[in-house]
Amino acid sequence: GAGVSQSPRYKVAKRGQDVALRCDPISGHVSLFWYQQALGQGPEFLTYFQNEAQLDKSGLPSDRFFAERPEGSVSTLKIQRTQQEDSAVYLCASSRDRGYTEAFFGQGTRLTVV
Amino acid sequence: AQTVTQSQPEMSVQEAETVTLSCTYDTSESDYYLFWYKQPPSRQMILVIRQEAYKQQNATENRFSVNFQKAAKSFSLKISDSQLGDAAMYFCVSNAGNMLTFGGGTRLMVKP
Numbered sequence: 360g361a362g363v364s365q366s367p368r369y370k371v372a373k374r375g376q377d378v379a380l381r382c383d384p385i386s387g388h389v390s391l392f393w394y395q396q397a398l399g400q401g402p403e404f405l406t407y408f409q410n411e412a413q414l415d416k417s418g419l420p421s422d423r424f425f426a427e428r429p430e431g432s433v434s435t436l437k438i439q440r441t442q443q444e445d446s447a448v449y450l451c452a453s454s455r456d457r458g459y460t461e462a463f464f465g466q467g468t469r470l471t472v473v
Numbered sequence: 474a475q476t477v478t479q480s481q482p483e484m485s486v487q488e489a490e491t492v493t494l495s496c497t498y499d500t501s502e503s504d505y506y507l508f509w510y511k512q513p514p515s516r517q518m519i520l521v522i523r524q525e526a527y528k529q530q531n532a533t534e535n536r537f538s539v540n541f542q543k544a545a546k547s548f549s550l551k552i553s554d555s556q557l558g559d560a561a562m563y564f565c566v567s568n569a570g571n572m573l574t575f576g577g578g579t580r581l582m583v584k585p
Contacts, residue, residue, distance in 0.1 A: 401564055401575035448516060462573060464518035
């Protein structure tokens with residue numbers, strides 16, 4: 360596609376429910392990143408993939424968070440047993456190279472846990 | 474570890490005038506990039522301008538330019554001839570390795 364696509368745009372989950380957020384990066388982009396953005400704050404790094412390999416998951420806040428990119432393209436961020444503090448916008452970004460010459464962002468998924 | 478600090482939570486500028494957004498950063502890396510990203514209400518993060526740390530010349534992109542002071546670890550953004558469409562959140566971002574570190578953001582309001 361022309362840009363990074365994320366779905367759904369909005370998700371309301373009941374506390375304790377599992378959710379899955381999808382990211383379609385720009386075709387051919389090697390690197391893929393997930394960020395969490397709380398209301399009124401800057402995005403915080405969650406995890407990074409180079410192709411299908413998850414090279415850095417140091418930002419995942421707990422073991423309830425899990426990300427995968429099995430074929431080196433589409434990625435899914437899964438949150439198990441959601442809690443209210445998980446409410447945020449989840450941003451996905453991809454870049455052509457291994458490093459960050461320019462990262463292209465999706466429009467994010469706004470997750471609200473009630 | 475990297476840190477990025479934006480000391481101005483909000484800024485306001487009159488249409489057609491110039492405004493400067495401040496940013497300081499800290500990194501132990503010798504090779505890094507710095508960026509300014511714009512985030513309008515649509516949440517789409519858009520790259521405004523990029524600076525390679527090894528380049529002394531300040532980057533410019535049309536009405537946008539930076540003042541990069543490497544020794545002071547300062548990276549400010551100047552917007553000239555401000556337009557209503559410039560209203561958004563602006564994030565100063567550093568990159569070293571495989572992690573973008575964002576500042577807290579500055580909300581820019583443009584008055585007609």
